[in-house]
Amino acid sequence: MENRPPHIEMCPAVPGRSDPRGSALSTRGIQRVLGGNPVLRGIDLDVPAGTVLALLGPSGCGKTTLLRCIAGLDRPDAGMIAVDDFTVSGPDCFVPAEKRRIGMVFQEPALFPNRTVGGNVGYGLPRAERGGPKVERALALVGLSGSADRMPATLSGGQQQRVSLARALAAEPSLILLDEPFSALDAPLRAELRGEVRRLLAAAGATAVFVTHDQEEAFLIGDQVALMLEGRIAQLGTPADLYERPASRAVATFVGDANLLPAEAVGDVAHTPVGDVPLARPAHGAVEVVIRPECIAACRGQDAVVERIEYYGHDAVIVTSSRGCPVRCRVMGRPPYDTGDRIGLEYVGEPSVAFSA
Amino acid sequence: MIGRGWGATALAVALTVPFALPFAYLLVRNAQDLGGLWDAVSDDRLVGPLLRSLGLGIAVSAAAAALGTGAAWLVARTEVRGRRIWALLLCLPLVIPSFVGAVALIAAFSPGGLVEDALGISWLPELNGFLGAFIVLTLLTYPYVFLPVMARLRTLSPALEESARLLGRRPASVFMTVVVPQARAAIAAGALLVFLYVISDFGAVQLLRYDTLTRAIYADRLLDPITSMALSLVLGLLAVTVVALERRSSRVGLRDQARAGSPLMLPLGRAAVAAYGFLALVIGFALVAPIAVLGYWAIRGFVRGSTDSASVISDPGLITGPLLSTVGVSVVAALVTIVMILPIAFRSVRRAGRLGEVLAGTVVGGFALPGLVTALAFVFFTLSTPGPLGALYQTLPLLVLAYVVHHGALALGAAQSAVAGVPQRLDDAARIMGRSRLRRFAGVEMPLMLPGLAAGAGLVLLSTAKELPATLLLAPPGFSTLATKVWQAAELAAFEEAAVFALVLVAISGVLTWFLVVRPALRSWSDRPHPGAAPTQGESPTGSRSPEPTTP
Known part of the structure; x- marks a missing residue:
């Protein structure tokens, strides 16, 4: 916290940017040490204008710290942050939070309890516009038309979070940050709001970073998903990229359910306990192949023994042992097997990914 | 079961009677002489002092609210270095009783005082009256706002x-737009406590010669007791109203939101000089300056010596008498208070209902009544009552009773928490194992309650040691505490002597305040914050979160 350069409020544009569409947000080499622990270890991100980046990671991976650095609520120890091609944080430049034009929605609604809903939504607007149509438009966007005169305490948790979003949107920020905004809500409401927020952000054409530890939420809301593990971006890509072509074992196991099966790779095929699996990238020698449970089908055969059935209702996982190797196989509905049955397994998915063993 | 049966209820009611006595007596006496009451309240004898009390109270409350809130925000929300040390120092003016602050101000600006001698300033401003009282009381009372606002910001x-x-x-x-509205209840509660402190204050306004209600009550007590009692009733009603308001406002302030993470700390940048300067000035004037002035007079006194053989300057051993009296009477008052309060605490906690609230409210009412008024009521009561009650006038038992009545509420809050902290199922468990009620009380409940009761007793001890007006009016002839010694010396302008007694008093009060008020508060600040966290000990008897109640 000490020996910081003074605040510089206007910063030059970042030179040498080539993306014609323009990134609403880009970060380079962000590092942050908190209490002696490196929390962010060099974060590079680019979020194209008008898209939503889901920042996914387990708790403690640094995703909230990164969000706070972007917002200007915390200051990185190294690295650069640019919003709309203006550097807001760099080695000798730090734009305070109130000058960044960044909206943020927190875990809790954080509405000012002494102001009406309209007063909250208008809080970030110039004085002349506080009572004007912008407030009502923002409230209409989140489905709360006509609530401007109510007090926040009279709203439900989900409604409060909507007002919080309307408050962030009303100020027409360059970028909206959402820090696990649904974590305080119960499951059905979460599911409902997820879809709604996705639609809202698209309708507003907003650029957003959405932090979550929930993989489903990240996949549903993010145009791109950045998986953060231990202070680094482990992989940045579309949801399908992360799921079907994970960049590492850690990504493969964090995102979804995965079998990591020992195999012998010969070019673009790997010989695995469940048969031959096509590889997206050629490999040779001893490898581990990432195989999603739903990419394995049960068939007639003798190779695998059913150890137990995990029955979830709409689907089930058959936990088997195939040539001494545990294999999980996901099927729709209830499988017609019992513990101890011998079955066959076959690979039915797209080309997969292998990591050298 | 203690606190549940009829016997326990009767005991609790009986023990509450003394707390209602002063106010009841004032009501009855004034009601008996409505004509005198009307005469007194309808002319200048009331209006002038009342307006001055209100004016001083409002001015000091506003200034203390601004000072306390500003200091709390600086310490809690900016990147100021040494946060904990600043927080600690900003609480410490609490250890200086108002009359000691007034003595320091007078001694500093008196001819031959620190300002003239050491600083070489020969032009001495007239700091008597409103300005002096305003300065002294503001500097000594802002912690009553600082502490609850700190707790709220946390x-x-x-x-x-x-x-x-x-x-x-x-x-x-x-x-x-955000901090002040959210801290409004805490600021208001603190400001009301300051207001109560100021309208109840006797020492500072008397020494600085500002004619408030308390000064008029004291001046009229011998020659015009009817006016004195009428004014006492007015002041008492005002004080009780303030406490009622304070209880309401602090109750509103208790709703808190969930909290996550640590707050945004503002970099000071170029404002650092102003921020540190402000904090240093506040602490300098409220804490360092009074002690420096007193130290200067004390040292100079010992260096120059005194011609008066009865002065503590020529015989430092003379300090022991008042010191032992102060400690002795305070300890006795603390113990008696706990014994009297505990049954009331049991009754009000263990059996919910109207009666418990009334009993607790009566004890708080005893606290709300200014010490001067409580003492005067006891004086008039004993003097006008023949027989054994009348014989109590200016005896130690009556003095202790006045302390208990005036400070009982300080122990009540702590005792209620202690009682509430003993789970009922422990008592049930001991009962199933066949223990008698008495053995359950001694073996199970008492050990668990002891720390809480000790904290309550400590608060009574601290406040009694600093008490002035009741001691002046009710102490037996020849019985002196440190406070009355300071007072007598200051009235004779013997500042060397006043300074010595005052420094000893401040030292005792400082040690007690450290253990009873500051340490628990600091500990609760350093904990990881959790929703609704507030200092548990040292809550004011009126229900707010200020550390120590007003005992002018």
Whole structure:
């Protein structure tokens, strides 16, 4: 916290940017040490204008710290942050939070309890516009038309979070940050709001970073998903990229359910306990192949023994042992097997990914 | 079961009677002489002092609210270095009783005082009256605002301030539109306590010659007791109203939001000089300056010596008498208070209902009544009552009773928490194992309650040691405490002697305040914050979160 350069409020544009569409947000080499622990270890991100980046990671991976650095609520120890091609944080430049034009929605609604809903939504607007149509438009966007005169305490948790979003949107920020905004809500409401927020952000054409530890939420809301593990971006890509072509074992196991099966790779095929699996990238020698449970089908055969059935209702996982190797196989509905049955397994998915063993 | 049966109820009611006595007596006496009451309240004898009391109270409350809130915000919300040390130092003016502060001010600006001698300033401003009282009381009472506001800022969700910043508001605007509205209940509760302190204050206004109600009551007590009692009733009603308001406002302030993470700390940048300067000035004038002035007079006194053989300057051994009296009477008052309060605490906690609330409210009412008024009521009561009660006038038992009545509420809050902290199922468990009621009380409940009761007793001890007006009016002839010694010396302008007694008193009060008020508060600040966290000990008897109640 000490020996910081003074605040510089206007910063030059970042030179040498080539993306014609323009990134609403880009970060380079962000590092942050908190209490002696490196929390962010060099974060590079680019979020194209008008898209939503889901920042996914387990708790403690640094995703909230990164969000706070972007917002200007915390200051990185190294690295650069640019919003709309203006550097807001760099080695000798730090734009305070109130000058960044960044909206943020927190875990809790954080509405000012002494102001009406309209007063909250208008809080970030110039004085002349506080009572004007912008407030009502923002409230209409989140489905709360006509609530401007109510007090926040009279709203439900989900409604409060909507007002919080309307408050962030009303100020027409360059970028909206959402820090696990649904974590305080119960499951059905979460599911409902997820879809709604996705639609809202698209309708507003907003650029957003959405932090979550929930993989489903990240996949549903993010145009791109950045998986953060231990202070680094482990992989940045579309949801399908992360799921079907994970960049590492850690990504493969964090995102979804995965079998990591020992195999012998010969070019673009790997010989695995469940048969031959096509590889997206050629490999040779001893490898581990990432195989999603739903990419394995049960068939007639003798190779695998059913150890137990995990029955979830709409689907089930058959936990088997195939040539001494545990294999999980996901099927729709209830499988017609019992513990101890011998079955066959076959690979039915797209080309997969292998990591050298 | 203690606190449940009829016997326990009768005991609790009986023990509450003394707390209602002073106010009841004032009501009855004034009602008996409605004509005298009307005469007194309808002319200048009331209006002038009342307006001066109200004016001083409002001015000091407003100034203390601004000072306390500003200091709390600086310490809790900026990147000021040495946060904990500043917080600690900013609480410490609590250890200086108002009359000691007034003595220091007078001694500093008197001819031959620190300002003239050491600083070489020969032009001495006239600091008597309103200005002097305003300065002394503001500097000594702002901690009553500082502490609850600190506690509120600790529980205030950082996301509110962060949202406001992200929505484009500068820190000053965030302070005005988010912090102040959210801390309003805490500020109001603190300011009401300050107001109560000021209208009840006797020592500072008397020494600085500002004619408030308390000064008029004291001046009229011998020659015009009817006016004195009428004014006492007015002041008492005012004080009880203030306490009722304070209880209501602090209850509203208790709703808190969930809190996550640590708050946004504002870099000071170029404002650092102003921020450190402000904090240093506050502590300098409220804490360092009074002690420095007193130290200067004390040292100079010992260096020059005294011609008066009865002065503590020529015989430092003379300090022991008042010192032992102060400690002795305070310890006795603390113990008697706990014994009297505990049955009331049991009754009001263990059996919910109207009666328990009334009993507790009566004890708080005893605290609300200014010490001067309580003491005067006892004086008039004993003097006008023949027989054994009349013989109590200016005896130690009556003095202790006045202390108990005036400070009982300090122990009540702690005792109620202690009683509530003993789980009923422990008593049930001991009962199933066949223990008698008495053995359960001694073996199970008492050990668990002891720390809480000790804290309550400590608060009574601290306040009694600093008490002035009741001691002046009710002490037996020849019985002196440190406080009355300071007072007598100051009235004779013997500042060397006053300074010595005052420093000893401040030292005792400082040690007790450290253990009873400051340490628990600091400990609760350093904990990881959790929703609704507030200092558990040292809550004011009126229900707010200030550390120590007003005992002018």
